[in-house]
Every structure is written in structure tokens, then in C-alpha cells.
Amino acid sequence: MTEPLRWGVLGTGGIAHTFASDLRFTDDGVVAAVGSRSKVSADAFGDEFDVPRRHASYEDLVRDDGVDVIYVGTPHPLHFANAMLALEHKKPVLVEKAFTMTAQEARDLVAAARSNQLFLMEAMWTRFLPHVVALRDLIHKGALGEIVTIEADHGQWFEHDPGSRLFAPELGGSALLDLGVYPVSFASMLLGTPERLTALVDPAFSGVDGQASMLFGYAHGAQAVLNCTSGARTATRACVSGTEARIEIDGDFYAPTSFTLITRDGDEQRFDFATRGRGLHYEAHEVASCLRDGKLESSVMPLDESVSIMETMESVLNFL
Ligand SMILES: NC(=O)c1ccc[n+]([C@@H]2O[C@H](COP(=O)([O-])OP(=O)(O)OC[C@H]3O[C@@H](n4cnc5c(N)ncnc54)[C@H](OP(=O)(O)O)[C@@H]3O)[C@@H](O)[C@H]2O)c1
Numbered sequence: 001m002t003e004p005l006r007w008g009v010l011g012t013g014g015i016a017h018t019f020a021s022d023l024r025f026t027d028d029g030v031v032a033a034v035g036s037r038s039k040v041s042a043d044a045f046g047d048e049f050d051v052p053r054r055h056a057s058y059e060d061l062v063r064d065d066g067v068d069v070i071y072v073g074t075p076h077p078l079h080f081a082n083a084m085l086a087l088e089h090k091k092p093v094l095v096e097k098a099f100t101m102t103a104q105e106a107r108d109l110v111a112a113a114r115s116n117q118l119f120l121m122e123a124m125w126t127r128f129l130p131h132v133v134a135l136r137d138l139i140h141k142g143a144l145g146e147i148v149t150i151e152a153d154h155g156q157w158f159e160h161d162p163g164s165r166l167f168a169p170e171l172g173g174s175a176l177l178d179l180g181v182y183p184v185s186f187a188s189m190l191l192g193t194p195e196r197l198t199a200l201v202d203p204a205f206s207g208v209d210g211q212a213s214m215l216f217g218y219a220h221g222a223q224a225v226l227n228c229t230s231g232a233r234t235a236t237r238a239c240v241s242g243t244e245a246r247i248e249i250d251g252d253f254y255a256p257t258s259f260t261l262i263t264r265d266g267d268e269q270r271f272d273f274a275t276r277g278r279g280l281h282y283e284a285h286e287v288a289s290c291l292r293d294g295k296l297e298s299s300v301m302p303l304d305e306s307v308s309i310m311e312t313m314e315s316v317l318n319f320l
Contacts, residue, residue: 002292005028005029005030005068005284005291006032006066006069007023007030007033007067007068007070008033008035008062008067008068008069008070008091009033010058010071010072010086011035011058011072011073011082012044013073015073016071016073019073019284020045020051021049021277022277022280025276026281026284029281029285029287029288031051032051032052032053032066033052033053033055033066033067034046034053034054034061035055035056035057035058035060036055036056036058037056038056039056042054042056053066058085059085062085062086062088067091068091068291069291070086070093070094071123071284072086072094072123073096076100076171076178077172079096079098079099079100080100080101080109083109084109087109087112087118090116091118092120092287092291093118093121094121094123094283094287095109095120095121095122096123097122097123097181098172098174098177098181098310099122099306099307099310101172102310103307103310103314106310110303110307113297113303119291119297120296120303121287121297121303122309123280123283124181124301124306125280125282126182126185126254126255127185127283127301128279128283128285128300128301129256129282130256130273130282131259131271132189134271135240136189138247139190142244143242143261144241144243144244144246144247145244146222146243147191148222148241148243149222149223149225150186150187150190150223150226150238150239150240151225151237151238152182152186152226152227153183153234153235153237153238154180154227154228154234154236155179155229155230155233155234155236156179156230156232157230157231157233166230167204167208167230168208173204173206174209175204175209175210175229175230176313176317177313179228179230180212180227182228182253182254183226183227183238184214186253187216187224188309189305191222191224192218193312194216195219196216196217197217197312198214199214199316199319200212201319202320210230211227211228211229212227212228212229212316212319213226214226214227214316216312236251236252237249243264244263245263245264247259247260247261248262256273256278258271286298
């Protein structure tokens with residue numbers, strides 16, 4: 001039995017809380033340390049999750065010898081600098097989605113990890129959830145035939161607060177980077193990088209993108225129809241249709257959920273999964289497995305794909 005991976009959580013916001021809470025559901029990782037811009041927040045987080053090592057700066061966290069890997073849970077504009085800081089201190093990193101603000105930042109971050117021979121992964125937790133693992137397996141076994149169409153949406157309603165992370169430009173405000181990244185990444189996982197792309201993108205009240213409807217075209221003729229909005233709570237469902245059958249994923253498709261496999265003739269098979277917590281421990285388990293096996297990246301969320309997803313989102317944002 002190997003020792004559990006010692007996580008250093010960088011930032012003490014909403015998702016850092018969820019991550020620390022979900023780590024309880026895996027026995028191969030513990031929160032060993034937390035770093036915050038403020039000692040008060042680091043201590044409060046430490047008290048809540050019983051974290052022994054509390055740092056009043058991100059620099060002190062990445063220097064901590066009692067930490068094996070850093071989880072970056074700050075707003076998107078800080079991902080690049082925070083992940084770079086960790087890499088500079090020879091720490092492997094798991095970086096929240098959206099991976100970075102720009103494709104260039106993504107390329108630079110990946111280059112830094114590779115040149116330092118350090119593990120790096122985008123925290124696209126959806127890919128590691130049981131229903132998505134099962135969906136990939138069914139598709140791999142040919143249950144759908146050739147994929148023809150993917151539909152997916154992710155809309156959430158947010159109050160019009162100019163200081164909100166969703167709307168403030170300086171905090172990376174963007175429906176696409178926050179919400180649309182899920183359908184874009186889902187389509188990428190199944191069909192790769194689109195060959196053709198068009199979109200309607202409209203601003204929210206603050207001027208950042210508030211809604212995007214995207215059409216992607218792939219080699220062999222498959223298409224994806226994707227939507228995101230920060231102005232309405234949508235069904236957040238996804239459907240993958242192939243020549244033989246389709247899979248309809250219940251909302252919220254990006255979180256732990258169920259799906260139905262429906263053949264061309266209408267025969268239905270239901271797939272339900274038992275999960276605990278929010279489900280972030282599955283990605284933490286992937287990181288632990290990769291590090292244990294000496295891998296520098298995950299084959300389920302590869303780095304070139306994180307770069308490609310940022311490039312695709314950048315192309316979509318050109319339509320704003
Ligand atoms: N995987 C998921 O399901 C999921 C869900 C929600 C969000 N996310 C991602 O996680 C990231 C953080 O989102 P969140 O909702 O957790 O944000 P949040 O609640 O605002 O927390 C962000 C944290 O980042 C730190 N921070 C550093 N510089 C900051 C600045 N200038 N302004 C605000 N905070 C700053 C703060 O921690 P300290 O004060 O301790 O330094 C803050 O608590 C985003 O990239 C988002 O896309 C992922």
C-alpha cells in the first residue's frame with residue numbers, strides 16, 4: 001500500500017472547498033496543505049478540512065516539501081501564473097478548467113511542464129465520472145456505430161453582478177470559458193478537433209461573452225451542436241447519436257448522472273451509477289494513478305487536447 005498523495009490546495013474558494021470535501025472519497029489522496037492570499041482564509045480552510053499545513057501565500061505553498069502535487073483552484077486569469085509557479089518549484093499540477101485564458105498560455109504551460117518533466121493536467125473532472133467512462137467504453141465497443149451528431153448545452157442563470165467571476169473581465173468572466181468548456185470538451189473527447197466551426201456569440205451586460213451557440217464540423221462529416229449561456233438554467237443534457245444507436249445523457253451531463261442507450265429501432269437500455277460527493281475525487285484518483293505510474297500526462301485528458309480545446313474556444317470567441 002503506497003502512501004496517499006499529499007495535495008496542496010492553492011486558493012480557498014468555492015471549488016477548492018468541493019475538491020477538499022470530495023478527497024474524502026478516495027484513499028489515495030489527502031489535503032496536506034493549503035495556500036491562500038490570506039492567513040485567515042488558509043486557517044479557516046485548514047480548520048474545516050483538518051489540513052495541518054496552512055500558508056499565507058501561494059509561494060510558500062509551492063515551496064512546501066510536505067506537498068506532492070498542487071491543485072490550482074483560482075479564477076481562470078490566474079491559472080497560468082499559479083500553475084507556472086508550481087512547476088518552477090518542481091511540483092506536478094492539476095489546474096482547474098478553463099485551463100488558461102488563451103491558447104498561447106496553454107501552449108506555454110504545457111511546454112514548461114514538458115521541459116521540466118513534470119505532470120500537468122486540466123481538471124476536466126467530467127471525463128473521469130463513471131457515466132462518462134461507461135459512455136466511452138460503449139462507444140469504443142461500437143455500440144453507436146459511427147458518430148454522426150453530438151448535441152450538448154450548459155446554461156446557468158447568474159445574477160447580474162458586475163463583480164461576479166462570470167461577468168467581470170478581470171476575473172476571466174465568460175460563459176464559454178466557464179460553462180461552454182464542458183460541451184466543447186465533451187465534443188472534443190469524442191470527435192477531436194473540429195475542422196470547421198461557426199458560432200453566434202453575444203455579450204452579457206458586462207460586455208464579456210454571455211451566450212454562444214456553436215456548430216462544429218469534423219472529418220468524415222460528423223457535426224456537433226453546442227450551446228452555453230450565463231443567462232438561463234438550461235436542460236444541460238447531452239446526446240451522442242450514431243448510425244446504430246444514440247446515448248441520451250440526463251442533465252447535468254457534466255456532473256455525476258445517468259444515461260439511456262437507445263437503438264435505431266427504439267430499444268432502450270438504462271445505465272445508472274452510484275457516486276458519492278460531487279465527483280471531483282475521480283480526477284484526483286487519475287492524478288494519483290498517473291504519478292504513481294510515472295506518467296507526465298493523463299491519456300484521458302491529454303495536454304495537446306487541452307491546448308486544442310483552448311484554440312477552439314478562442315476561435316469561437318472571435319465571433320463575439
Ligand atoms: N470543476 C468544477 O466543477 C468547477 C466549479 C466551479 C469553478 N470551477 C473553476 O474553478 C476556478 C475557481 O472558481 P471558484 O468558483 O472556486 O472561484 P471563487 O469561489 O471565487 O474562488 C477563487 C479563489 O481564488 C483565489 N484568488 C486568487 N486571486 C483572486 C482574485 N483576484 N479574485 C478572486 N479570487 C482570487 C481566492 O482564494 P484565496 O483568497 O484563498 O487566495 C479565491 O477564494 C475557476 O477557474 C472555475 O472555472 C470549477
